[in-house]
Amino acid sequence: MEILVYALYIVAFAMFILGLSGLTAPRSAVRGNKIAAAGMAVAFVATLIHIRETSSWLIIIAALVVGVIIGIPPARKVKMTAVPQLVALFNGVGGGTVALIAWGEFIESDGFTGLHVASGPVLPLVIASLFAAIIGSLSFWGSIVAFMKLQQILPGHPLSVGRLQQPLNAILFLGSIIAAVIVGIGSVGSGADPVWFGVILVLAGILGVTTVLPIGGADMPVVISLLNALTGLSAAAAGLALNNIAMIVAGMIVGASGSILTNLMAKAMNRSILSIVAGGFGGGGSKGASAAGSGDQIAKSTSAADAAIKLAYANQVIVVPGYGLAVAQAQHAVKDMAKVLEARGIEVKYAIHPVAGRMPGHMNVLLAEADVSYDAMKEMDDINDEFSRTDVTLVIGANDVTNPAARTDPNSPIFGMPVLNVTESRSVIVLKRSMSSGFAGVENPLFFGENTTMLFGDAKKSVAQVTEELKAL
């Protein structure tokens, strides 16, 4: 029977890899996801065969039923704008599972002393379990904070204790390592006091909270991606400890892919992962940048009617969506406007910055929901040369990703970050609720530019008004 279990695990992880390869192209992605889900079902059945002689069926079935009941409704009903927080939440419970598994093992093996009965590599297994406990707990609490920030239960701007932040995090990290070492040493003798395992979980959990709290909203794509990678790695560690190849392969693949994605996001912001995790971006705004903007310059405001006229006589329009579009749920309104423009023979494209929104690819999903063809969504490198050939650029709820100071002002805190060259287009219309600066807290000289006009108000309403005016023309 154990051979069957092992064979099924091999089938399962082959399906994971096949499914993930499918996710690399829009055409095969739906099938890829289904293959991966089927692989999960295979691995699940194999595990049930493995534990067929258990006396705990009642608990297992009850837990599975509860999990399904809790898990499906939010996944079905969530609005596409709220996907980042849901992913954060799902990621968190995954990390929580890992931490609890390690805890369960600790109890079951009397503080890991049970592992010594068998001859074999005890220490590596104990280390893997402790790694899983630390990272799992960190990922759980970190994800919960990320969820609360995105859901706006907690404020999105960075919350920190100032200069003490780094030393505090270091102490928490060291503390959880020391507690882990005590548990590890205890496993050789008569087993450490269970309190120490609690200390590991608590300290790592607080570390998760204090690490994510100081990170601003604009950095969330990187954070979610990083937490996802960490949960994957902790799953792989738990797999090592339990000698479960399906967990090792699946966890490690997620860990690796999450690391790549995190790195891509960080690069798109021209910052290192370390500096993002260290937090503290945009609390007070920087001297150079705020001086450049808040002086005597005045932004020109415009009306929906004027904006409509500009758009109506353009040849090419580029829409630059940002988090504001998601907040206002304006994706359908934008699509309606694009339809009217296209009916007039105007070409409409969408310029999507890699870190626009609150998770990687967030804007693409929203626009896809509104039926925008993915051929019209352009990545930054593909569209940056086109702005100079564009009559009107419509910036909808995007800020930092359009900031020209990132290219021109070495004093700007975001100097060096690749941005969309919107200023090169003949005119720019910025749809914005107010003159407040973006999540990074950096002034944006774009708003005071020669060719820029501002259309204040809720993005959805503004776009709808412009569409009405266009129709009336």
Added chain:
Amino acid sequence: MDYTGFLANIAILVLSGFIGFAVISKVPNTLHTPLMSGTNAIHGIVVLGALVVLGTAENPGLPLQIISFVAIVFGTVNVIGGFVVTDRMLAMFKTRPVHTNTTTTSATDGKN
């Protein structure tokens, strides 16, 4: 488990890491959210670990039962919720019937 088995597992771990790098390097920006959500669902595989810990324990005490119960619930939420939401997202990227999409395609064809 003996050392050979453990080292074999380490070998699998390392190779999986490379596969992860290789497969994911090719994903376009458009699919980053579904990809993250999909890999998020895949690490829900930890539910297996929770099942194994509880399922292989002889006479599990109440603490272990409670911990495992919560762990299985969490893991199931991660897996099921993750795959469902990914599927919903991907469904929106599907090529749609031509009639709903004519304006967009005709407009973009010219430039591509």
